[in-house]
Amino acid sequence: MVTFLPGRPGRLADVPFFERGIGGAESNVACGLAAAGFAVRWVGRVGVDGFGDHLVETIGGYGVDVSAVGRDPSRPTGVYFRTAGERGSDGHEVAYYRAGSAASAMSVENVDLSVVRAGRVLHLSGITAALSSGCLELVRELMAPGADRPLVSFDVNHRAGLWRDAGADGPRVLLELARGADIVFVGEDEAEEAWGVTGGPAGIRAVLPEPGVLVVKQGGKGATAFVSAAAEWGLVAQFPAPLGSVTFAPALDVDVVATTGAGDAFAAGYLSATLRNLPLRDRLRHGHLWAAAVLTAPGDLASPPSRAHADRLVALGDGGWGRLRLGPGWTQAETASEEVRTP
Numbered sequence: 001m002v003t004f005l006p007g008r009p010g011r012l013a014d015v016p017f018f019e020r021g022i023g024g025a026e027s028n029v030a031c032g033l034a035a036a037g038f039a040v041r042w043v044g045r046v047g048v049d050g051f052g053d054h055l056v057e058t059i060g061g062y063g064v065d066v067s068a069v070g071r072d073p074s075r076p077t078g079v080y081f082r083t084a085g086e087r088g089s090d091g092h093e094v095a096y097y098r099a100g101s102a103a104s105a106m107s108v109e110n111v112d113l114s115v116v117r118a119g120r121v122l123h124l125s126g127i128t129a130a131l132s133s134g135c136l137e138l139v140r141e142l143m144a145p146g147a148d149r150p151l152v153s154f155d156v157n158h159r160a161g162l163w164r165d166a167g168a169d170g171p172r173v174l175l176e177l178a179r180g181a182d183i184v185f186v187g188e189d190e191a192e193e194a195w196g197v198t199g200g201p202a203g204i205r206a207v208l209p210e211p212g213v214l215v216v217k218q219g220g221k222g223a224t225a226f227v228s229a230a231a232e233w234g235l236v237a238q239f240p241a242p243l244g245s246v247t248f249a250p251a252l253d254v255d256v257v258a259t260t261g262a263g264d265a266f267a268a269g270y271l272s273a274t275l276r277n278l279p280l281r282d283r284l285r286h287g288h289l290w291a292a293a294v295l296t297a298p299g300d301l302a303s304p305p306s307r308a309h310a311d312r313l314v315a316l317g318d319g320g321w322g323r324l325r326l327g328p329g330w331t332q333a334e335t336a337s338e339e340v341r342t343p
Helices: 026-037 048-063 125-129 132-141 160-166 170-179 188-195 200-207 262-275 280-295 309-315 318-323
Strands: 004-005 016-024 045-047 071-074 079-081 094-097 121-125 152-154 183-187 213-217 223-228 246-250
Touching: 004 048, 016 048, 026 121, 026 125, 026 246, 026 262, 045 048, 071 094, 079 318, 094 121, 121 125, 121 132, 121 262, 125 132, 125 170, 125 183, 132 152, 132 170, 132 200, 152 262, 160 170, 183 262, 188 200, 188 213, 200 213, 200 223, 213 262, 223 280, 262 280
Parallel strands: 004 079, 045 071, 121 152, 152 183, 183 213
Antiparallel strands: 004 016, 079 094, 213 223, 223 246
């Protein structure tokens, strides 16, 4: 979707102007990975309108292959407006205009499945599954076992309002989809909201024992990754990780500008380190760093730190990692070693 960011704090009714940007869970991940030098394709559908042109051109500008993006002549590109307040706070408002959008009409019939399955990793999210029955059928088809199925990464992204609009049992559907994925990202808070799980990361793993890798995001505390002891799936063969392990990486001290898009950036950072076969702790740390890049920027997207910069920070000892403080502009502070303060 095209996203409109407020020109100043306040209620939507009081904000006089907005700045145009882009947003979308899967496209955010694609842009982050492409900006870091990975070969990435984004497959979606937009309208034959100016907003669709803007999305395709902007996502392509990050280096993403957009050749498989469909254009729908009868449906518009989705847009949304949001306030400057943090998600979950009393001052946060979001107005979505995507009912009947081109993206919501994606289906098995109008998406080239062979193109979607052509990569090493296929990243999907629960938001797309919630957009319509056709979108849910498409996600289920892409996750179905088969010789041509790539490694599937799935971000739960529970949005209760979307599932109410869809008239479906969102929590049950999301649990079904997560159980069929190879790598799953889920927040501790959304697992409690969707499934009533209150036992922390271990409790979530008990509900989701099937995925080869389960990454539980714990907000400002950090993130925990579980790697299955079973080796019949291809995850360990492609991206080695210690079987049956549990790894925790503390979050960073970040001067937050806005939180929207941080979860997508975390997934992109984790996947980037996975594609490089880095150790499990380092995959989580890269996730935290990429999330920090978005947390210290006003929009849904921000360029990740350079590989050399991120690798140097990831290699810090526990003490150095714990002393890091990242503020706006930190991704350009290439000489930082242990602490990057807000300019």
